[in-house]
Amino acid sequence: MQLKYGAQTTQRRDDPTMRAFRRDRFGQFIHWGLYALPAGVWRGETYDFAAEFLPKSANIPDADWQALAADFTVDRFDAAEWARTAKAMGARYVTVTAKHHDGFCLWPSEYSDTTVAATPHGRDLLGEIVAAYEAEGIAVHLYYSVLDWHHPDWRYRIESADDEASFARFLTFAQNQLRELATRYPTVRGFWFDGTWDESVKANGGWTLEVERMLKELIPGVLVNSRLRADENGARHRDSNGDLMGDFFSGYERRLPDPWDRSMAEHDWEACMTIPQNSWGHHASAAVAATRKQPAELIEQLAHAVSLSGNLLLNFGPMGDGALPAFEVEIAREIGDWMRANGEAIHGCGMAPGWDYPGWGYYTQNADTGATYAIVTRMPVSGVIKPQAPAGTSIRSVRALATGEEVEFARLDDQTISIPVPREARVPIVFALEAEREQAPAPSQEVNPDVA
């Protein structure tokens, strides 16, 4: 089907910016805004739903909500500290909420009356974040919610000529803000769109394409996630022909491809993940805290994503005063310890072609060096794993990545070996496997057809 607003190409990008994003594999998501102040609690009542949805959960009038700007004094905010934490965790890029659904802007937007300019300090918090992360060599992407609970012209659906006119004004406003962001922060590497699922946006696929084009004109090579885009039939992420719109698929949210599906590696993708079950903004509730994932669980998810040539964007919700919650600092530290020893199996890696999905974890491979990694996330009770190289290849050596030591293994057949795994491992242990093509093909022999 011929589409005007669908995918502009069926080729995946292979330019330096895209390659860098692909190599990075691990990013930090930051959800920070006014919602960090109440942290899910309003007038003594705790709402366990996502903290950034509090205005809806507690039915808070917009004026009361925007008044929080007076309390957004961010006394403990230190962008350099956030950036150091991200760097030490092994994150290579950050995606930060410039504007979330509540409309509050972390930069002093000239198009909005609810921004950092309305806080007592008036600081350009977004600018500080961009500068601090880039100083650490971390690429910055800007999250932007098209959905806007504050703007009077926002519409969920278009039901009248009035709605039509309002929403047209709204789209101009959003496009102005996006031009403003791309102009103020021309060093950013990507835009991450959200809040694009309503009928009103889906009816404006042409606008989503126009925005993508505008951003790429202002910042050559800039990355745009699939969540921005809709075609003329309202198909999202993928157009009516099934072709991916935007540069990478961003539909995996708080979940990963399950069952493991190697067709995922045919396009670029990124999954975003929360530490608690369901809150992106900082949440004060003990019930929400009880759902926090363990560092080892998050590392497992990172390995899962990379084994399918995807990225993981792990969310942090800094507190209203700008400090990172202690539990997030601790999780970042533990992931960082693992990454320092094992990051070689993550950064620059993707799916290991020809290696089957092993029940005990994930394989990743660095296409440049050819090294294959076995990341053991589900230790078999037997205490052994049996990696199997692709047909025609054979595993020559095994090294424990964290110690660098050679590991003894038993050979089961040409392709398969058996490795004893130390049972005390508390985080995924990683083996670097060196496999080579067989020298001479094995002579064919009669086989028992019953055990084929």
Ligand code: JFZ
């Ligand atoms: C959205 C936001 O509503 C949320 O606050 C957060 O910013 C997150 C990253 O994005 O939530 C979504 C978006 C998409 C889906 C579900 C929740 N989805 O596609 O299933």
